[in-house]
Amino acid sequence: MSHRKIFKFTSAAIVATALVACGTTSRPGPSAVAPDRETAPVVSIPLPPVAARPVRPAPTALENTIRQLAAGFEGRAGIAIRAVDEGWTVESNGRQLEPQQSVSKLWVALTLLDMRDQGRARLDDPIVVRAEDLTLFHQPIAFLAVKGDGFHTTVGDLLTRALTHSDNTANDRLLHYVGGPDAVRAFIxxxxxxxxxxxxxxxxxxxRTAGLNWQPSFAIGNSFEIARSRLPMAQRIAALDAYTRDPPDGAAPLSIADALARLARGELLSETSTRIMLDTMGAxxxxxxxxxxxxxxxxxxxxxxxxxxxxxxxxAGFNDVGLLTAPDGRRYAIAVMIGDSTRPIGERQAxxxxxAAAVASYAGGNGGGARSTLTLTDFGTAEGD
Structure with a gap:
C-alpha cells in the first residue's frame, strides 16, 4: 500500500471514527455544502467520567524535583503541571512567554472545533490544497498539493495531518479556513x-525569525534554506534575538497547561468535539x-x-505539551517549553x-519502569516537529 493511501486511511479513520461514535451537532453555515449531507441522527457519547477528588495541595517532592530540573538546565525553559482532577499546580518559570512553534497548531484546531460546535464548520467539508498554499519546513502534504489541480481532501483530514504529523501546510490551510490569525486570537x-x-x-x-522577507519561491524545494544561509551572520543573530526576546507566538507554559486541563474537563468544546480533539492528539x-x-x-x-x-x-523553541492519563484515570496537563538554548538535542529531550517521569513517579504508576535518562542512541534525532 502506498504512503499516500496509508496516510489517507489513518487520517480519515481518526475523524470518521469519532464522528460515527459521537455523531454531530453541526449545521452547515452560509458557505457550507448542501444541507442534505447532514442526515445522520444526532448522538452524543459523554466523555468517560472521572471520580471527584478533593483538591489537594501541590506535592512538595514533585515541586522540588521540577525546580531542580529547571535549575539544572542550561538555557531558558518553563515548566507547568496542572492536576486536572486533584486541583494542584506545580510550575517553574511557568509565567514567562516562550516560543510555541508548532504547539500553536492546537489553537487553530480548537478554533475549528469551536466553529463546528456553533454550526459554522464541518469536518467533512471538502477543501483543496494547491501549490500556492505551501509553506515551509515540515509539510508532508506538499507532494500531493503540487500534482494536477491540487490535493482534494476534507477539513477533518487536514486537522488530522496538522495535529498528528505537524504538517505546516495543512495547518496554514486550516488557518485560512477558520478566518486567519484574528479568528484564532478571538477564540483565545x-x-x-x-x-x-x-x-x-x-x-x-x-x-521573520530568520531575518528574511517572505517570498512565494521560498516554499519550493530548499529555496528558503539557501536564502537564509546567504544572509550575514549578524543579521541572522539579530533576527533570532528579536524573536526569542519577544516571540509573536509566545505563550506561558502555565496558561497552556490550564487550557489543556480545561479541555480535558470539557470546558472549551462540546463533548463530541472534545473527544475528537483528544483522540487526534493521542494519535x-x-x-x-x-x-x-x-x-x-x-x-x-x-x-x-x-x-x-x-x-x-x-x-529557538523545543517543546512538548499534553495531557497525561495514569492507569487509575488521574489526568495531568503538562507543558515543557525550552525557549532558547545551546544545549544538544539529547539534553533538551531529557x-x-x-x-514526565517525575509526574509518573508521583502518581505511583511507574512500576519501576520509567526511564528518565535515555540517550540519543535510543531514539536518534529525527523525531518530527
Missing part, C-alpha cells in the same frame, strides 16, 4: 486562555523521545510538540522526559 480571548499569543502564520513567522507521531518516552506501561498521552529554527548550536 473569548475562552480566556490567558497568556497565549498567536503569530502571523507559518510563512511570516519563520521568514500524534511526533516527539518520540519527549514526553511519551518516559511514560510507563498503562499511561496514555495526548500531546503536541513544537520545534523552532536552529542557528549553529542554538535552538529535560522533557524527566518532567
Amino acid at each position: 480571548a473569548r475562552k480566556q486562555l490567558g497568556d497565549i499569543r498567536f503569530g502571523p502564520g507559518e510563512r511570516l513567522l519563520q521568514s 500524534s507521531v511526533t516527539g518520540r523521545a519527549r514526553l511519551r518516552s518516559a511514560l510507563p506501561s498503562g499511561w496514555k498521552i495526548a500531546h503536541k510538540t513544537g520545534t523552532g529554527q536552529d542557528l549553529g548550536r542554538r535552538n 529535560l522533557i522526559r524527566n518532567v
Whole structure:
C-alpha cells in the first residue's frame, strides 16, 4: 500500500471514527455544502467520567524535583503541571512567554472545533490544497498539493495531518479556513486562555525569525534554506534575538497547561468535539523521545510538540505539551517549553522526559519502569516537529 493511501486511511479513520461514535451537532453555515449531507441522527457519547477528588495541595517532592530540573538546565525553559482532577499546580518559570512553534497548531484546531460546535464548520467539508498554499519546513502534504489541480481532501483530514504529523501546510490551510490569525486570537480571548499569543502564520513567522522577507519561491524545494544561509551572520543573530526576546507566538507554559486541563474537563468544546480533539492528539507521531518516552506501561498521552529554527548550536523553541492519563484515570496537563538554548538535542529531550517521569513517579504508576535518562542512541534525532 502506498504512503499516500496509508496516510489517507489513518487520517480519515481518526475523524470518521469519532464522528460515527459521537455523531454531530453541526449545521452547515452560509458557505457550507448542501444541507442534505447532514442526515445522520444526532448522538452524543459523554466523555468517560472521572471520580471527584478533593483538591489537594501541590506535592512538595514533585515541586522540588521540577525546580531542580529547571535549575539544572542550561538555557531558558518553563515548566507547568496542572492536576486536572486533584486541583494542584506545580510550575517553574511557568509565567514567562516562550516560543510555541508548532504547539500553536492546537489553537487553530480548537478554533475549528469551536466553529463546528456553533454550526459554522464541518469536518467533512471538502477543501483543496494547491501549490500556492505551501509553506515551509515540515509539510508532508506538499507532494500531493503540487500534482494536477491540487490535493482534494476534507477539513477533518487536514486537522488530522496538522495535529498528528505537524504538517505546516495543512495547518496554514486550516488557518485560512477558520478566518486567519484574528479568528484564532478571538477564540483565545473569548475562552480566556490567558497568556497565549498567536503569530502571523507559518510563512511570516519563520521568514521573520530568520531575518528574511517572505517570498512565494521560498516554499519550493530548499529555496528558503539557501536564502537564509546567504544572509550575514549578524543579521541572522539579530533576527533570532528579536524573536526569542519577544516571540509573536509566545505563550506561558502555565496558561497552556490550564487550557489543556480545561479541555480535558470539557470546558472549551462540546463533548463530541472534545473527544475528537483528544483522540487526534493521542494519535500524534511526533516527539518520540519527549514526553511519551518516559511514560510507563498503562499511561496514555495526548500531546503536541513544537520545534523552532536552529542557528549553529542554538535552538529557538523545543517543546512538548499534553495531557497525561495514569492507569487509575488521574489526568495531568503538562507543558515543557525550552525557549532558547545551546544545549544538544539529547539534553533538551531529557529535560522533557524527566518532567514526565517525575509526574509518573508521583502518581505511583511507574512500576519501576520509567526511564528518565535515555540517550540519543535510543531514539536518534529525527523525531518530527
